[in-house]
Every structure is written in C-alpha cells, then in structure tokens.
Amino acid sequence: MRTYFRLQLKRVWKRLPLLLLSVTVLTGSLLLLLGALLRSDAQGEEKTRVRIAVVGNSEESYMEIGLVALESIDNSRFALDVSPMSEAEAEAALKKREISAYVIFPDGFIQDAMNGKVKPLSYVTYGGAGGLTALFEREITEVISDFALYSQKGTYGSSSALRETGYPGNLSERMNEISLRYVSLILNRPDWYAVTELGISDSLGFASSLGCGFAVFFLFLMTLPFALLFGRGEDSLGRVLAAKGFGDVRRTLADCGALLTGLFSVVLLLGGLVWCAGIFFEDTLSFLPSGSELFLLILRTLPVLAVVAAFGLMVFSSAGHAVGGILLHFLLSLILAYVSGCLYPAYALPEGVQILAEFLPTGIARSYFAACITGNSTLLSGGCLLVYGAGFFAVTVLLRRARRKGRG
Amino acid sequence: MRLLRWILLLSKRLYKKPAFLLILLLIPLAVFGLGSMAEEDHGMLHILLVQRDPSDPLSSSVVARLQEEDGLIRFSSCPSAERAEELVRRGKADGAWIFDADLSRKIADSVSRPTGGNAFVAVLERESTVTLRLARERLCGSLFECCSQELFLDYVRSYSEGARDVSDEVLLEHYRNAFTAVEAIFEVSYVDAALSAAELDYLTAPVRGLLSVIIALCSLAAGIWFLQDLRGGLFSWLPFRRVKFVEFGYQYLTVLNVAAVCLFALFVAGLGGDFLREFVVLLLYCLCVSSFGCFLRALFGSTRILALALPLSALLMIGCCPVFFSLSGSFSVIQFLFPPTYYLRGLGDEIYLLWMMLYTVLLWGLSRLLSRLRHV
Structure with missing residues (x-):
C-alpha cells in the first residue's frame, strides 16, 4: 500500500x-x-456619502434648513450629499448608480404645508439588485424620514399652537427659530446616550x-x-x-x-x-x-x-x-x-x-x-x-x- | 422530431450523471431551507433592550416598537442591566440599550437644557463598529418623536404665556395635526422593480444571485462534459459547423434544467416575483450563460483548465456581481464581465436585458471566432 x-x-x-x-x-x-x-463595515471610516438628488423647489427656507441638517449628519458616518438636479438628470444618474436616490418636492410644497395640506415627498430609489448595501441604505432612510417628519411636525405645529394660545409676535420668526432648535436637536443626538465599550475579551x-x-x-x-x-x-x-x-x-x-x-x-x-x-x-x-x-x-x-x-x-x-x-x-x-x-x-x-x-x-x-x-x-x-x-x-x-x- | 430526439438523447446523458442529479435535488432543498431560516427571528446585529423601570410607559412603548420592527437589527428584551452586560461580554449580543427610569422627564430635561451630560440611555457595546453606530441611529430614530414633542412643548410654553396653562395633551394636538396627511414624509417609489419582502431580508437577499452563479457554473461544467464527449468521438460524425450548434444546445439544455429547478425553488421559497417576467428573463439568461460557457470553452480548450476555472469564476462572480454587495467606483465595471450581473439587474431594469442580449451575441461570436482559429 x-x-x-x-x-x-x-x-x-x-x-x-x-x-x-x-x-x-x-x-x-x-x-x-x-x-x-x-x-x-469600513464604509464609515472612509466617510462614504449617500448621494441624493433633489428635484423641484427645495429652496424654501424651512425645507432648506431641514436638508442642511440632514446633510450634516456625520455621526452616523453615512452622511448625505444633497445636490439639486432636474428630474431627467436625477433619473439618469440613479440608473447609472451615481446617486442612491432622488427626492421630488411637489410645486408649492411649503405653501401647502403652511395651510395644513401636506403632500408627501417622492423618494425615488432603485429596488433591484443592490445586495446588503441597499438594505443598509434603506435602514438609514427610515431614520432620516423619522427625523424629517417629526421635526416638520414640531415646526408647523408650533405655529398653530402659538397662534391658538394667543402669541402676539411674528410667527414666521418663531418658525425659523424652532427649525434651528430642531437642527440642533438632531445634531446633538449623541448626547442622548452614553456609550461604554466592553471590549471583545475572549471572543472575536x-x-x-x-x-x-x-x-x-x-x-x-x-x-x-x-x-x-x-x-x-x-x-x-x-x-x-x-x-x-x-x-x-x-x-x-x-x-x-x-x-x-x-x-x-x-x-x-x-x-x-x-x-x-x-x-x-x-x-x-x-x-x-x-x-x-x-x-x-x-x-x-x-x-x-x-x-x-x-x-x-x-x-x-x-x-x-x-x-x-x-x-x-x-x-x-x-x-x-x-x-x-x-x-x-x-x-x-x-x-x-x-x-x-x-x-x-x-x-x-x-x-x-x-x-x-x-x-x-x-x-x-x-x-x-x-x-x-x-x-x-x-x-x-x-x-x-x-x-x-x-x-x- | 429530430430536434426532440437530440434533446432526449442529450438529456439522457445529463441524467446519467449522479452529481448533476444531486445538484438538481440540493438546489430546491437549500433554497427552501434558507427561506424557512429567514422566517425565524434574526438580525445582523443583536441588541438587548433593558428598562431600569419596567413600569415606565415611554420606555415600554419604545421597547415594544423596536421589538416589532423587522430589519437588520434583532432586538430582544433583557430583565436587568447586569444580565445584559454579561451577555454582551460573552458575545451573545452585540450591544445593550439600557433605558433610564422616568424617561419622559429625563428627555424633557435634556431637551430644555441641552448642555450635554444629560444622557438618558446607557449603551453597552462589545466593540465600536459602523453597524453598531448605525444601530445607534435607530435608537435615536425611535426616541426622536418623544424628543421632538418635548422640544415643541418647551418652545411653545417659553414664548406663549397662554400655553403655560394648557395641558400637554391639548398642546400636542397641534403637533399631531401638523402633517397629518402623511404617515411618512417620504413616499418611496422605485425606478425599477421593487424588492419583495423576502429579498429585503439579508439572509435571503443573496439567494437569487447565488442561484444565478450556480447556473453559470453548470454552463461551464456542461462545456467540460461536451469537450469530453467530443474527444470521446461522440460527435465525430457531425460536420464541424454543426458541432458548434450542438455544443450550444448541450450547454443550453444543461442550464435550462438547472434554471427550471432554480425557478421552482425561488417560488417555493417565496422569493419569486412576477412569474412571466422571471420566466422570460431566465430564458434569456440561459442563452447568455450558454454563450459564456461556449466562449470559455473556446478560450481555454482544455478540460483541466476549465475545471480549475470553475471554482475561480464562481468566487469572482460572487465577489464582483451584485450578489452580496454592489461594487462601486471604478471597479464596478468588472461586474459586467460576468453574466449574473445582467440577470440580476435585468430583473428590475429592461435596459440590462438589452445589454445581456448584446453580451450573448458578442460572446457567441467570439467563441465561434476562437473555435475557427483553433480548428485552423
């Protein structure tokens, strides 16, 4: 043998x-x-940004403040890079995977919001093959959506509440101010928790x-x-x-x-x-x-x-x-x-x-x-x-x- | 009739191979197993949720909401902070979020005096990774509604004297009524086909990609089998120009068998979409991988090198095509060298089907050219 x-x-x-x-x-x-x-996992170290295009009139003050706030979310390290584009440009860029998504602001969005008639923003992304990257981006989008929704609720709700309770001053100024407070709240959110790293000791x-x-x-x-x-x-x-x-x-x-x-x-x-x-x-x-x-x-x-x-x-x-x-x-x-x-x-x-x-x-x-x-x-x-x-x-x-x- | 006889005879040769039968059997079993596995509670991260005061209504609602959510993070509750710390240390969980007692008041304090050092959640982590940082964003997302309401109450009361006598509930009506028309500020739509629920699960998301890689591998294997049969003199009675078509038929028949089983497995596991679309795209994909197999066969021309190319191309396809991750940047061009990319992207976007057809014709032409050159 x-x-x-x-x-x-x-x-x-x-x-x-x-x-x-x-x-x-x-x-x-x-x-x-x-x-x-x-x-x-290392994406964060390189600070890879999720590129998002904005279609329509996003230059109205409150939405602009919101976008600036979102854009500067750096703690998550999945920061946003917002750039204005036409719908056709954005669609082409999305198909080429140059951007992750684009947001369409309907005409008169802010005006309608002030009157309590809010149309949702269209968030267009690709649903096909993207693997786990797409799933990570989806998770982030949900969080951003929550930030945007509740800060806008607070901003517009404050105007209504102040008017109702007899506030005599300029409501527009107040809305600007509370918007900035929301921006600050979003940016300071790491203060909400205290992190303790236990280490990996005898495991990997x-x-x-x-x-x-x-x-x-x-x-x-x-x-x-x-x-x-x-x-x-x-x-x-x-x-x-x-x-x-x-x-x-x-x-x-x-x-x-x-x-x-x-x-x-x-x-x-x-x-x-x-x-x-x-x-x-x-x-x-x-x-x-x-x-x-x-x-x-x-x-x-x-x-x-x-x-x-x-x-x-x-x-x-x-x-x-x-x-x-x-x-x-x-x-x-x-x-x-x-x-x-x-x-x-x-x-x-x-x-x-x-x-x-x-x-x-x-x-x-x-x-x-x-x-x-x-x-x-x-x-x-x-x-x-x-x-x-x-x-x-x-x-x-x-x-x-x-x-x-x-x-x- | 003649074609049918060819199909029957070639199929007979395929079904005589025990490995081929085993593969046909294993694919649906594995996909079904993965489908069932994905139905169990799981997540990319395991986070323990602890309430210092289990009777606290706010922390209870946050914990309940987080546990109901589906996503990359699996949440489970833990009775005490000590137990949570032990589990995290032992690697049974990646982190723990410990919610302070009297959470509403602490949030209100933190919002009205944003000076830092007012943390109301203790986060324990094994190590700092991006996924855990992402998880912290989920924590903030779940607490943001409450923080936003506290900020709203604090702000309105600081400016309006009339609001100071009004109860929280009445004031919060204004907050709730703003933006009532929408559940979420973003209405998500897709530029191509949307992902199904099963494809949104990270455990089953790569299954379709892996199946497409297996189909491509079977095409390579068919190329080797054909080469062995050719060298064994099985087709020596055929004129040369017909041999190329027989080779393509040999490959197409092999991948068609595997593709049919894959399609069946996808639908059994609940991963399939529109049947007609899937069927047509898969038929085109079978043509594409057959051309791919013919091309590699013509390029290498040796069973040994082709056999070595099998595992290598499998890994390259898994690494480069959007199976687990999409390559980005300048490297992303590499993925278009392999057929699974066209299939996976083509399911959502028709333009890739056109590219796939072009790729098929190109490879077929190249394989013919190479065969002719070798023959000469």
Whole structure:
C-alpha cells in the first residue's frame, strides 16, 4: 500500500505548481469577496456619502434648513450629499448608480404645508439588485424620514399652537427659530446616550469572526483543484487493488493521506509567501504574525485540513466524476458555509440555526479557529473535527465499496 | 422530431450523471431551507433592550416598537442591566440599550437644557463598529418623536404665556395635526422593480444571485462534459459547423434544467416575483450563460483548465456581481464581465436585458471566432 500512497503523493507534488497557482488565484478571489463584505463595515471610516438628488423647489427656507441638517449628519458616518438636479438628470444618474436616490418636492410644497395640506415627498430609489448595501441604505432612510417628519411636525405645529394660545409676535420668526432648535436637536443626538465599550475579551470582533468563517470556507474550497486528481471514477483501479488484497479502507486511507499532504503543502507554501511578504513589506503588513507564530498557526490547521480532505474525498467519490465533484463540492461547501455563519457573522443567523451551526463541520472548524486566535482550549472542537473526519472517511469507503461491487 | 430526439438523447446523458442529479435535488432543498431560516427571528446585529423601570410607559412603548420592527437589527428584551452586560461580554449580543427610569422627564430635561451630560440611555457595546453606530441611529430614530414633542412643548410654553396653562395633551394636538396627511414624509417609489419582502431580508437577499452563479457554473461544467464527449468521438460524425450548434444546445439544455429547478425553488421559497417576467428573463439568461460557457470553452480548450476555472469564476462572480454587495467606483465595471450581473439587474431594469442580449451575441461570436482559429 505504501507504493500506492507514494504514487498518489508523487501525482500531487507533480501538479503542485498548478495547484498552488489556482489556490493563489482562489485566495485572491476570496480576499476580494471578504474585502467587499468588510468594506460595508469600513464604509464609515472612509466617510462614504449617500448621494441624493433633489428635484423641484427645495429652496424654501424651512425645507432648506431641514436638508442642511440632514446633510450634516456625520455621526452616523453615512452622511448625505444633497445636490439639486432636474428630474431627467436625477433619473439618469440613479440608473447609472451615481446617486442612491432622488427626492421630488411637489410645486408649492411649503405653501401647502403652511395651510395644513401636506403632500408627501417622492423618494425615488432603485429596488433591484443592490445586495446588503441597499438594505443598509434603506435602514438609514427610515431614520432620516423619522427625523424629517417629526421635526416638520414640531415646526408647523408650533405655529398653530402659538397662534391658538394667543402669541402676539411674528410667527414666521418663531418658525425659523424652532427649525434651528430642531437642527440642533438632531445634531446633538449623541448626547442622548452614553456609550461604554466592553471590549471583545475572549471572543472575536466582527472582522475577526468573519475572517475565521472565510478561512474555513477557503480551506473547503481549496480541495476543488484536487478534484482533477482524486475525483476520477477510477473503479478499475479499485478493482485491481482489491484483487491484490488492498481493500477500500487502505486505498481510501492512502488517498486521504495524499490529499491531506497536498493540502498541507499548499497551506505551508502560502504561509511561506505570506511570511516573505511580511519581511519585504514590514511597514504595511506589520499586523502579520511572526514566522514561528505563523508556523504554529499552520500546524494548528491540521485537524481542519483532515476534515476538509475527508469531506472532499467523500464528495468526489459520490460524484464519480471530477467536474460533477467540483460542482457538488462547491454547492455543498457554500450551503455549509452559509448555514454555519462563515459568510455572515454567526450571530446574524436565527437562534435555532446558530445551535445547528455548532454541530456542523464548518461551524466547528470556525469555532476551532476562533479558539486558536483567542487562546481558548481547542481540544473539544479539535476532537469533534477528527470525529467528523472519521465519519466522512467511513462514508467514502462505503461509497467506493458500493460502486466497486455494483460494477464489479 | 429530430430536434426532440437530440434533446432526449442529450438529456439522457445529463441524467446519467449522479452529481448533476444531486445538484438538481440540493438546489430546491437549500433554497427552501434558507427561506424557512429567514422566517425565524434574526438580525445582523443583536441588541438587548433593558428598562431600569419596567413600569415606565415611554420606555415600554419604545421597547415594544423596536421589538416589532423587522430589519437588520434583532432586538430582544433583557430583565436587568447586569444580565445584559454579561451577555454582551460573552458575545451573545452585540450591544445593550439600557433605558433610564422616568424617561419622559429625563428627555424633557435634556431637551430644555441641552448642555450635554444629560444622557438618558446607557449603551453597552462589545466593540465600536459602523453597524453598531448605525444601530445607534435607530435608537435615536425611535426616541426622536418623544424628543421632538418635548422640544415643541418647551418652545411653545417659553414664548406663549397662554400655553403655560394648557395641558400637554391639548398642546400636542397641534403637533399631531401638523402633517397629518402623511404617515411618512417620504413616499418611496422605485425606478425599477421593487424588492419583495423576502429579498429585503439579508439572509435571503443573496439567494437569487447565488442561484444565478450556480447556473453559470453548470454552463461551464456542461462545456467540460461536451469537450469530453467530443474527444470521446461522440460527435465525430457531425460536420464541424454543426458541432458548434450542438455544443450550444448541450450547454443550453444543461442550464435550462438547472434554471427550471432554480425557478421552482425561488417560488417555493417565496422569493419569486412576477412569474412571466422571471420566466422570460431566465430564458434569456440561459442563452447568455450558454454563450459564456461556449466562449470559455473556446478560450481555454482544455478540460483541466476549465475545471480549475470553475471554482475561480464562481468566487469572482460572487465577489464582483451584485450578489452580496454592489461594487462601486471604478471597479464596478468588472461586474459586467460576468453574466449574473445582467440577470440580476435585468430583473428590475429592461435596459440590462438589452445589454445581456448584446453580451450573448458578442460572446457567441467570439467563441465561434476562437473555435475557427483553433480548428485552423
């Protein structure tokens, strides 16, 4: 059996440059995806503004004050950038995604409001594909709508109340003044609450927990290029080996060992590249761990790699074909990653799914990585991973045996 | 009749592949599972709401209103500030909002003497993130009505002597009657098709995009299967000019099978919109991804490279196309290299369907050109 293992290992190492290249491109693609996901969180740091166009006569004083107030909402860091446009220009800009939305002020809006006949403002946005960005913008819009609605209620309501209670002075001046008070109220809203940051202590923050999830997803996807070596339905080879007294268990063990070695080699090479990058770009990549820490971290990925190898072999064996194996593996990895909180932070999932995620291999692997980073005990999750690995291994043996006997 | 025989024979080849059948089975199961998952209580952030005095009417109404809301933030109430702090520390929640007792009075004090240091809500957070800052805006939004009313009362009474003898309720009638014609100041409309409720949920929002990526991947897989059949001599009796059409048919049939299952899954999970529109757009998309598959097949011409391109293109499509996030800025052009962008945008805006057709024709032409060059 050693000869078979050596042969498989030789095949893996012979194709290692191509595998490494594909894994590097895979890493790049995944980093792009992670970057896109984290960018939404970092948007605030860059103070990306939600660009909104205003159509119609917005230059009437009270509305102008309201808009200026909204425009200067910087605490949310989702600040507004309001620019006047014609309706056609605004529509074209919206379709080109140059603006997030445009607001149409109907003619005589303020005059009507003064007479108590208020027409709502049309807030035109795009409803189609926008992903989570669109959902974030929608949340912000609701808050802005509340600010605008209640401050306008107060402004116009005060005029009516002052008139009714016999105020003798200039109502117009009072409305201007209360408008400014509302602006001040909106701007000073951080005074309403006192924030205490407790810290993340022995658990992970948003970026780190998402990073752990993506690392697991990445390791699962890393098996895909190996499908070309292990995903072929070589039933005849299995039959020949069985005839020579090498059963499916030993064959699968050799395949699994070779795949694990291949995966570990790629991780080691990638780690080496990261380490070299850390040396050459010391200032930019100062957050990277030192050489020994990195090596220790790579060593610690071994239980995850064992599960990944066993899982990959199981899926490739069930597909019986490299291409089908890749498709099936990708789909299964995506589903597992989605449900285990690898693509979203785990807490974003419903409670029932969070519990389920703790028992899935991807969920356990995520917890294992988190424990590695926070320095908590990894014994339990590491043990669970190996149990899963053994389970996948057993299923692979059964699948291979069934296929060999079915065609034998 | 001849066409039907071709369809039957090619379908038979597809259904003989266990992986293909498994994929057809897994797609509806996964989409349905996600649909059910989204029905459970969830949120991008988990915020605990604590009332220092549970009998306080204002904090009770704010807490009740927040818990009723659907959105990116999941709110749940917590009996005590200590318990909330423990849960936040343990990472079971991202933050806690602790509302002071006698909230109305504290708000009134803060509004009439805006000197700072009059906070009436204690916010506990694990770490400072933009999403948590966004959450704080929701907190302000929920308290703003009350703050606005207190400011209104304070202002009117400070200027009108007559108002000082009038009760809050009577004065607030003026406040409530202003802008009564509208529920919200903004009437939201869409320049394209509006999102359905399920698509507004962040858990199910990327599902359509992911399905479109899977359809595109199946087209690539079909390209590999075709190449293997071609090299196996299955189509050697056909003249070269017909092989290209058979290849397209091979791809189209494969993606059509997957697309039909995806459409079924979308409607079962309640993510589907207007059936006719979805159907037509999906048919066009199948043409588009078939061309895409033909083009990549002609470009690489090797099963090995195509197989390696499968996972890479999947990740690139997920990262660049508007599946989870829309790319903005100069990088956004990259998304138009991949078919899912046209499908996802085309569902809401017809102009993208025209672009999709143009893209299909262009790729088809390029694939023919490349095939001819390789053949020569």
